[in-house]
Structure formats: C-alpha cells, structure tokens
Amino acid sequence: MSVTKEDVHYMANLARLQLKDAEAEGLKEDMNKILGYIETLNELDTSNVAPLEHVTEITATTFRKDEAEEPLSHDDALKNAPDADSDYFRVPKVIE
Numbered sequence: 001m002s003v004t005k006e007d008v009h010y011m012a013n014l015a016r017l018q019l020k021d022a023e024a025e026g027l028k029e030d031m032n033k034i035l036g037y038i039e040t041l042n043e044l045d046t047s048n049v050a051p052l053e054h055v056t057e058i059t060a061t062t063f064r065k066d067e068a069e070e071p072l073s074h075d076d077a078l079k080n081a082p083d084a085d086s087d088y089f090r091v092p093k094v095i096e
Contacts, residue, residue: 002032003035005021007031008027008031012027074087
C-alpha cells in the first residue's frame with residue numbers, strides 16, 4: 001500500500017488542515033516510510049507472543065500503599081500559596 005499526495009490532501013481535509021503541495025509531498029514520504037516500517041514488522045512471527053497491556057512489567061512495588069494519613073493543617077496548606085489572606089487562597093478575578 002502506498003500513500004499518494006491526493007490521499008494526504010484528503011486526510012488533511014478530514015482534519016481541517018490546509019497544506020501546501022510541498023508540505024503534502026513531505027507528509028506523503030513520511031507516511032510511506034511509516035507504512036514500510038509496519039510492513040517490516042508484519043514479517044515477524046508473533047504467533048507465540050502473548051499480548052501485552054504494558055511494554056514493561058509493572059510490579060506491586062511500583063505503587064505506594066493507599067494508607068490514610070493526617071490531613072494538612074490550615075496553615076501548612078496556605079504556606080506555599082502565592083497570595084492568601086488569613087483563611088483563603090487569593091486568585092485573580094476571571095469573571096467580569
């Protein structure tokens with residue numbers, strides 16, 4: 001299977017992109033390289049390979065234990081706020 005410049009323009013139209021001919025030509029070459037790589041991968045025998053959920057093995061030590069902890073105190077929560085009064089975070093007004 002080979003991608004033509006018309007195919008690139010069609011896909012660009014679906015994505016609501018406007019491409020110049022030089023851009024379409026470059027994308028055509030890139031897409032054909034990608035398809036060539038996929039064809040190379042399809043030559044591999046994967047009949048004895050189990051499907052994977054993740055590329056790397058995830059072990060139980062990857063995640064921390066979900067344990068209840070004491071909540072932050074009011075003062076600690078406001079300590080790193082860029083602007084705060086005695087009780088609340090101050091943020092810029094966004095509604096006019």
